[in-house]
Structures are given as C-alpha cells and as structure tokens.
Amino acid sequence: MSAATIKVPVGPQHPALKEPENFTFHVEGENIVKVDVRVGYAHKGIEKLMESKTYLQNIPLVERICGICNTAHTVCYTQNVEYLYEKPIPRRAEYLRVLIEELNRIHSHLLWLGVVGHEVGFETLFMYVWRDREVVLDLIEALTGNRISMAFATVGGTRRDLTSTIEHKIRKGLDLLEERTKYYKRTVAVDPTILARSRDVGILTPEEAVQLCAVGPFRRASSIKEDVRADDPYAAHDEIPFNIIAYDTCDFYARIMVRVDETLESINMVRYCLDHIPSGPVRVRLPNTPPVAEAVSKVEAPRGENIHYVRSNGTDKPARYKVRAPTSANLAPLVQTMTSRGKYDVYVADIPVLLAGIDPCMCCMDRSVKFIDDSKGKKWVWTMEQLKRCMSKNVVRR
Amino acid sequence: MSLQVEESIANEVRSFLGENLLEVKVPRPRRLYLKVKREDYKRAAKHMVEKMGLNHISTITAADAGQEIDVMAYLFGRGVEVMLKAAVPKMNPKIPSLTDIVPGVTFFEREAHDLFGVVFDGHPDLARFILPEDWPDGVYPLRKEYKVTRLKGPREVS
Numbered sequence: 001m002s003a004a005t006i007k008v009p010v011g012p013q014h015p016a017l018k019e020p021e022n023f024t025f026h027v028e029g030e031n032i033v034k035v036d037v038r039v040g041y042a043h044k045g046i047e048k049l050m051e052s053k054t055y056l057q058n059i060p061l062v063e064r065i066c067g068i069c070n071t072a073h074t075v076c077y078t079q080n081v082e083y084l085y086e087k088p089i090p091r092r093a094e095y096l097r098v099l100i101e102e103l104n105r106i107h108s109h110l111l112w113l114g115v116v117g118h119e120v121g122f123e124t125l126f127m128y129v130w131r132d133r134e135v136v137l138d139l140i141e142a143l144t145g146n147r148i149s150m151a152f153a154t155v156g157g158t159r160r161d162l163t164s165t166i167e168h169k170i171r172k173g174l175d176l177l178e179e180r181t182k183y184y185k186r187t188v189a190v191d192p193t194i195l196a197r198s199r200d201v202g203i204l205t206p207e208e209a210v211q212l213c214a215v216g217p218f219r220r221a222s223s224i225k226e227d228v229r230a231d232d233p234y235a236a237h238d239e240i241p242f243n244i245i246a247y248d249t250c251d252f253y254a255r256i257m258v259r260v261d262e263t264l265e266s267i268n269m270v271r272y273c274l275d276h277i278p279s280g281p282v283r284v285r286l287p288n289t290p291p292v293a294e295a296v297s298k299v300e301a302p303r304g305e306n307i308h309y310v311r312s313n314g315t316d317k318p319a320r321y322k323v324r325a326p327t328s329a330n331l332a333p334l335v336q337t338m339t340s341r342g343k344y345d346v347y348v349a350d351i352p353v354l355l356a357g358i359d360p361c362m363c364c365m366d367r368s369v370k371f372i373d374d375s376k377g378k379k380w381v382w383t384m385e386q387l388k389r390c391m392s393k394n395v396v397r398r
Numbered sequence: 399m400s401l402q403v404e405e406s407i408a409n410e411v412r413s414f415l416g417e418n419l420l421e422v423k424v425p426r427p428r429r430l431y432l433k434v435k436r437e438d439y440k441r442a443a444k445h446m447v448e449k450m451g452l453n454h455i456s457t458i459t460a461a462d463a464g465q466e467i468d469v470m471a472y473l474f475g476r477g478v479e480v481m482l483k484a485a486v487p488k489m490n491p492k493i494p495s496l497t498d499i500v501p502g503v504t505f506f507e508r509e510a511h512d513l514f515g516v517v518f519d520g521h522p523d524l525a526r527f528i529l530p531e532d533w534p535d536g537v538y539p540l541r542k543e544y545k546v547t548r549l550k551g552p553r554e555v556s
Contacts, residue, residue: 039528043529047540048544049546083426086425211502212501213455231474293425296479296481298479307457307472309470309481320461329456329457
C-alpha cells in the first residue's frame with residue numbers, strides 16, 4: 001500500500017438500523033483497496049445466557065437475536081430441540097411454521113427493499129414499500145397476536161391455530177401484496193436511479209461466493225441455485241413447491257431482483273399452505289428434559305442459511321447452544337465485494353449500497369464519516385449531506 | 399427411510415482415514431456426525447472439501463466438554479450437513495486452521511478463538527473479533543469455568 005492510502009473509518013454507530021459494525025476502508029483516490037471489519041458492538045452474550053435458562057424459557061430469548069427475521073430463529077431453535085427428543089410434531093404445526101416463516105420473509109424483504117430505495121436516494125420507493133409492509137405486519141398480528149416478536153413456534157408445535165376468519169384476511173392481504181410487489185418489480189427493472197446505482201456494482205463471482213461461504217439471496221444473486229428449503233427441507237417444505245430464484249449478473253442489481261422475486265414466491269407459498277393445510281392438533285406436549293444428545297438444525301432465514309447447534313446434558317437447560325446467523329457468514333464475501341481487485345473497481349461512493357446489498361442491518365448512511373489523511377496527519381469530518389453530494393457527483397461522473 | 403447418501407459419505411471418509419475415524423453417527427436424514435483426532439482434523443476437512451464435494455462450510459465453533467474443548471466444523475454438500483468434530487485439551491487448545499482450504503471461515507475461527515481460546519494454527523490474523531477492546535486477555539466467556547455472575551457490577555478498567 002502506498003503513502004497515498006487513506007483510512008476511512010465507518011461505524012460503529014448505527015442510530016437508525018440495528019447491528020453496529022465498524023469498517024475501516026483503506027482508499028487510494030476513490031478506490032477501496034482494503035477493508036478491515038470489526039463486529040461485536042451488539043454482542044449480547046445470548047449463547048452463554050441460554051445455558052442458564054430452561055428450553056422453554058429460551059424461546060423468547062432466541063427470538064430476540066434478530067428483530068427482523070426472528071421467526072427464522074424460533075423455528076430453528078424449536079425444531080432443534082425437537083430433534084433432541086426425536087419425536088415428530090403434528091403436520092398442521094409444520095404447515096403453520098412455514099406459513100409464519102414466509103409471512104416473515106415477505107415483511108423482511110419488503111423492509112429491505114425500502115431501505116434500498118432510501119440508500120440509492122429514491123425516497124418515494126422507501127415510503128411506498130414501507131406503507132405496504134404494514135399490510136403483512138397486520139396479517140402476522142392477526143395470526144399470532146403480535147407484529148414483530150410473536151414467539152409463534154414453540155417446542156412441540158405452535159402456540160396458536162389458524163381460524164377461517166384469519167385465513168380469509170390473509171388471502172385478501174396477499175392479493176394486495178402481490179399486486180404491489182409486481183409493481184415494484186417493474187419499477188426496479190426500469191428506474192434509471194436504481195439501475196445507475198446497482199448495475200455492475202459490488203460484483204461477487206460464483207467462485208468467490210463458494211470459496212467465501214456466502215449464503216442466502218447474496219449467494220443466489222451470484223447464480224448459485226442453493227436454498228436450505230430445497231436442499232435440506234424442514235417443517236413442511238418437503239411438500240410445498242417453490243422456485244429457487246437465482247440471477248447471473250452477480251451485482252447489486254441481482255441482489256435486488258432475487259429478493260423481489262422471492263417475495264412473490266413467498267406469497268405463492270403462503271397461498272399453497274392455506275389451500276393444503278391438514279387439520280389436527282397444533283401442538284404435542286414434550287417432557288421438560290430432553291435426552292442427552294446433540295443436534296444441528298438449519299432453516300432458510302430471509303438473509304440466508306441459519307444454523308443452530310445444541311448439546312444437552314440430561315438437565316432442563318442446554319449445555320451448549322450455538323447460533324450462526326446468516327449475516328455472520330456473509331461478512332467475508334461482503335469484505336470481498338467491497339475491495340477493488342483485478343478488473344473490478346470499488347469506489348467510496350458504493351459503500352452504502354454495498355452494505356445495504358447484504359443486509360439492512362449494516363447500512364452506514366446515518367452518520368458523519370471521518371477522513372484521515374495518513375501522509376499529512378490531517379483529519380476532517382464530512383456530514384451526511386456532503387457525503388451524499390459526493391456520491392451523487394460520482395454517479396454522474398461514472 | 400433410506401440413508402444412502404449419508405452412509406456413502408461416511409464410507410468415503412472411513413476409507414480415507416481408516417481406523418482414525420473415531421465415531422460415526424447418523425441421527426436423522428441429512429445429518430452426519432463424525433469424530434476424528436486432532437491430527438486428522440485438517441486432512442479430513444481438506445479431503446471432504448476438495449475430493450468429496452462438501453465445499454460449503456456453514457460455520458466453525460467449539461463447545462466446552464470438561465477437560466477438553468470440542469472443535470466442530472459444519473460442512474455441507476450433496477444434501478448432507480456433516481459435523482466434523484475434534485477434541486483438543488483445554489490446557490493446549492491448538493488445532494490447524496482451515497482458512498487456506500476455504501477462505502470464508504476466517505471470521506468463524508476468530509470468533510471461536512475469542513470465546514473459547516482455541517488457537518487456530520496457520521490463521522492469518524487471530525485478532526479480537528467479537529469481545530470488547532478492554533476485555534482481559536486469557537478470559538474466555540463461553541468456557542464453563544466462566545460464570546455469568548462475574549459480569550455483574552462495575553468492571554475494573556486497566
């Protein structure tokens with residue numbers, strides 16, 4: 001690295017969105033040549049805390065790992081504990097789990113699409129999408145009693161049942177959501193603002209995606225057709241048909257399209273669930289203490305493969321519980337997409353969309369950025385307005 | 399229920415490692431738990447990633463098992479999630495790093511190093527990843543001897 005390299009620290013404060021992280025960008029001119037990442041600012045010690053709580057008490061705790069894709073964690077946790085007992089749960093409960101999981105995915109992807117609109121400077125899209133996201137939140141509230149933290153899945157099944165009134169409400173809501181999502185898909189595909197900020201930005205080649213263990217929509221946007229729901233079907237996914245969405249442009253645009261198309265797939269999956277859900281009980285009672293065993297459970301969270309590991313020791317509390325959320329797997333490929341290499345140049349102006357491209361948790365727009373000139377030892381601070389101005393100039397220049 | 403793929407993967411590993419494969423379990427479809435010695439951990443992982451098509455490593459983590467620490471790598475491929483486990487003594491928790499086989503595991507190994515003190519030999523940079531800057535050296539919070547009650551009250555700042 002030459003003397004002209006300047007370090008640009010971004011983070012760790014994230015006033016608007018969750019998950020603070022700290023990136024240090026080494027830049028030469030406008031080119032990012034190296035990225036250092038430091039996480040752990042939101043490390044809550046949940047894995048340690050879970051060892052001191054019973055299996056049932058851990059359900060609300062595990063849900064609080066992530067505010068957006070909480071269903072992925074509760075479903076993964078409860079099925080992991082059920083693996084320890086080696087007892088099947090009622091089929092109706094498995095369908096209900098898929099139902100709530102897909103509703104959660106719709107909400108998560110719409111939330112993300114709104115954030116993308118915000119990051120590329122398309123505020124109208126942000127407002128529109130978040131308005132429509134309220135529709136799916138209302139459906140989740142009708143089914144579970146809560147909008148966000150619903151703790152719907154429990155050990156042995158689900159906590160509530162679906163009634164015909166709620167089913168009717170969900171069908172009506174889905175029609176509206178489908179119409180709106182199709183409209184957003186058309187908008188994203190032709191809008192010049194989005195295309196200028198997303199085409200050929202943040203390339204992750206398929207080889208890199210495999211080597212760096214990318215997961216979820218990020219991996220599928222690099223033209224790899226892999227999805228836990230298809231490769232390792234859990235709950236009722238062995239019966240519910242869906243298409244794995246993959247795009248081959250490997251850029252930020254592909255990441256938008258994968259998520260928009262997945263929202264449409266999820267809407268169809270929810271409809272299939274409503275049409276084919278079997279009758280019967282929604283929960284079996286399991287004893288408080290599982291046998292001594294270990295188990296690995298995986299689900300496809302909105303952000304990708306979510307894997308949990310549990311080891312029991314014959315008491316009513318787990319001996320070890322490990323959670324690997326998808327964002328932590330996507331960190332290494334994210335660093336790769338943000339580094340200029342070979343024929344791919346990455347610029348300072350791309351930082352916000354690249355961070356947003358993985359996950360809304362990491363978006364870095366809401367702060368001033370401090371620049372330090374290594375060679376002169378000079379420091380100065382840019383406000384968000386100045387940073388945005390610099391970005392809009394760069395878009396025109398490129 | 400047939401478990402053909404799981405068993406053929408287990409047999410391929412067995413023919414590679416022979417008697418050094420300590421334990422094989424297939425608790426349910428699409429799950430395979432293998433236990434190997436610390437010396438065989440890396441070459442087994444390399445063989446599975448490069449020759450057997452298990453090229454996605456979901457994560458690497460550890461668990462406290464009394465006098466030992468179990469290091470576990472989760473490999474996925476051919477529709478089966480394989481857990482490769484190796485025990486290392488707590489007094490000398492060293493194990494080779496897999497970063498040169500699959501570069502994507504860099505952050506998983508740094509996390510396990512932070513929380514359990516497992517030293518991954520050959521890792522390019524085992525710097526602190528998840529714990530705060532002022533966390534004391536040599537204290538590993540996910541080991542059993544570390545009690546949550548230690549966190550209560552103000553912490554001394556050096």
